[in-house]
Amino acid sequence: RFISVTLCPLTGTPQVFDATDEDGFQIEFGVSGLLINSNLVMYDRRDEVTLYPQMIYTAINGENEGDRLTLLPVVHTTFGRWKQLHPDTQVAEFGSGLDRYSSRLQDAFKNLSIYEYPYGNYRTNNSYLIFPWTTSEPDLSRHNTKDLVLGVCMGDLLRAYPFSEMGRQAVINDEIDGNSILVVYERGTSIPYSRDVNGQTLTFFEVEGAGDLPVWFEDVETRSLWSMAGVAVDGPLQGERLEQIPSYNSMWFAWHTYWPQTTLWNGEGILDELPPITAILEPVTDAMPGDFVLDQNHPNPFNPSTRIRFDLPHDGEIHLAIYNTMGQRIRRLADGFHRAGVYELTWDGGDGSGRAVASGAYIYRLESAELGLVASRQLVLAR
Numbered sequence: 001r002f003i004s005v006t007l008c009p010l011t012g013t014p015q016v017f018d019a020t021d022e023d024g025f026q027i028e029f030g031v032s033g034l035l036i037n038s039n040l041v042m043y044d045r046r047d048e049v050t051l052y053p054q055m056i057y058t059a060i061n062g063e064n065e066g067d068r069l070t071l072l073p074v075v076h077t078t079f080g081r082w083k084q085l086h087p088d089t090q091v092a093e094f095g096s097g098l099d100r101y102s103s104r105l106q107d108a109f110k111n112l113s114i115y116e117y118p119y120g121n122y123r124t125n126n127s128y129l130i131f132p133w134t135t136s137e138p139d140l141s142r143h144n145t146k147d148l149v150l151g152v153c154m155g156d157l158l159r160a161y162p163f164s165e166m167g168r169q170a171v172i173n174d175e176i177d178g179n180s181i182l183v184v185y186e187r188g189t190s191i192p193y194s195r196d197v198n199g200q201t202l203t204f205f206e207v208e209g210a211g212d213l214p215v216w217f218e219d220v221e222t223r224s225l226w227s228m229a230g231v232a233v234d235g236p237l238q239g240e241r242l243e244q245i246p247s248y249n250s251m252w253f254a255w256h257t258y259w260p261q262t263t264l265w266n267g268e269g270i271l272d273e274l275p276p277i278t279a280i281l282e283p284v285t286d287a288m289p290g291d292f293v294l295d296q297n298h299p300n301p302f303n304p305s306t307r308i309r310f311d312l313p314h315d316g317e318i319h320l321a322i323y324n325t326m327g328q329r330i331r332r333l334a335d336g337f338h339r340a341g342v343y344e345l346t347w348d349g350g351d352g353s354g355r356a357v358a359s360g361a362y363i364y365r366l367e368s369a370e371l372g373l374v375a376s377r378q379l380v381l382a383r
Contacts, residue, residue, distance in 0.1 A: 002026040008040035011254035018070035073244035077189040138256035150190040173269040193242035205271035294375035301380035
């Protein structure tokens with residue numbers, strides 16, 4: 001497929017888009033010379049009319065008005081760090097594609113000064129703005145104008161992770177409207193991943209390094225070792241790869257001007273030490289059950305933890321999870337293949353990021369798609 005790599009130096013936003021049209025041909029974008037909220041506005045070279053502000057990647061005029069480009073995952077980092085993450089990287093030859101442009105532009109690219117940042121201390125001076133914001137006014141009581149944030153985009157769900165609040169490096173377990181997120185950060189390099197692997201939601205904690213990369217982590221559930229590149233290098237999940245989530249870095253003023261509905265990371269989800277395991281399945285008896293049964297939890301109501309027991313009459317894949325009364329998944333307790341037997345586990349009243357959930361009624365649901373069986377019950381947490 002074709003891609004389009006874009007960069008706006010006035011908002012600090014590198015973004016990559018799928019540039020393949022519905023017929024499999026390449027969509028080419030150009031620099032319009034226009035800015036909105038100091039951000040690059042691209043134009044579609046197919047009709048030379050349609051405009052796409054880079055940060056919202058949505059057509060604002062023409063026949064395709066309202067169409068949104070597909071944002072792809074990107075890592076904004078130094079070349080040295082990129083080579084550590086992806087040692088087999090190949091680099092396009094200097095000047096590739098210049099033969100398509102005029103001799104004037106070809107000569108200009110021979111002048112090395114064009115590769116220098118042209119705006120002086122713009123990136124660090126919070127009072128230095130070349131152009132005013134136009135669509136709305138950012139909330140500068142929360143962060144400084146030029147503070148960098150990682151902006152995670154999941155459809156219309158948005159969250160900003162300020163670099164200034166993540167320290168030197170961090171491994172963050174988070175959740176956005178039921179989507180389990182991992183953010184790996186190290187001195188300006190931030191990479192968001194999904195925490196779901198083979199139908200199981202993992203929780204991660206940082207460990208000592210095992211190679212050249214600066215950040216390493218393990219998952220609580222299997223104790224597999226993962227690299228900053230999102231690859232399991234040791235343990236039961238060795239060879240598995242975390243799915244990177246579309247995102248991009250931005251200066252705070254631009255992010256909040258374009259996305260005033262954004263949420264901010266609340267500072268939680270960093271595990272300083274290995275947490276106690278609170279949802280281990282324990283076969284309680286060797287007797288083979290005759291039916292698929294989900295028992296009422298005990299105690300109920302409960303605080304702070306409760307036990308859940310179920311009978312599995314045949315070997316197979318199962319899924320056991322806690323949901324709120326709106327049907328949103330709060331915590332996965334068990335996933336994957338299990339032998340026939342009677343099982344019991346503990347739920348500690350925490351969500352997928354380890355945060356305590358509020359008092360109230362919740363649903364726990366056990367299902368086996370292979371066997372075509374589903375059972376659910378209600379429990380009450382009374383803190």
